[in-house]
Amino acid sequence: MQRFVRAKxxxxxxxxxxxxxxxSITLDPEICRRAGLDPLEFVEIWNKNSGARISTYVLYGVAGSRCCILNGAAARTCQIGDEVIIASATYGAxxxxxxxQPTVLTFRPDNEVAEEIAYRVFRNEAGELDMTIESDGAVVPIRALVG
Structure with a gap:
């Protein structure tokens, strides 16, 4: 079994x-449902501003609030306004x-969804694993981060 991204x-x-x-982390249930995050699901949180990385679980907050509230010890890792990446994982073959086909949501500064992306993993003609990133049904180029 391997660990894979389930939602982000x-x-x-x-x-x-x-x-x-x-x-825990309290999140807007509308956002969670759209991405596929369940209540009490464990997630990893990566703070883009500080580099902090933590693990906690999801609580559903008020629908439509666009909330992202770090609770308990997790509150020490983030400041209001920090950008975070929240990912859940699953184990499987x-x-x-x-x-x-995991869903990724990106956000505007007001926590409205900017884009819904899908990660598509498949076997190519040679039988090797490959992937595409899709937005609105169209393949998005994967950046080549070369020298």
Whole structure:
């Protein structure tokens, strides 16, 4: 079994931090449902501003609020306005990730969804694993980060 990305929120802004609340991250359930994140699901959070990386679980907040609130010890890792990446994972065989087609949401500064992206993993003609990134059904070029 391998660990694969199941869903990802990229560039969501932190709207609150509550050190004295039960540990977790509170997210707008509309955003969670669109990406496929479930209540109490464990997620990894990567702070783009500080580089902090933490693991916690999802609580659903108020629908439509566009909230992203770090609670408990996680509140120490982020400031209001920080951009975070939130990813969930699943374990399975390669064929499971081929079938899953994870959803990635990117965000505007007001936490409205800017783009919905799908990661598509497949076997190419040689039988090797390959992938595309799709937005609105169209393949998006994968940047070549070369020298």
């Amino acid at each position: 929120l990229h560039g969501l802004r932190v709207t609150g931090a509550d050190l004295n609340y039960h540990g 390669v064929d499971d990730v081929i079938a899953a």
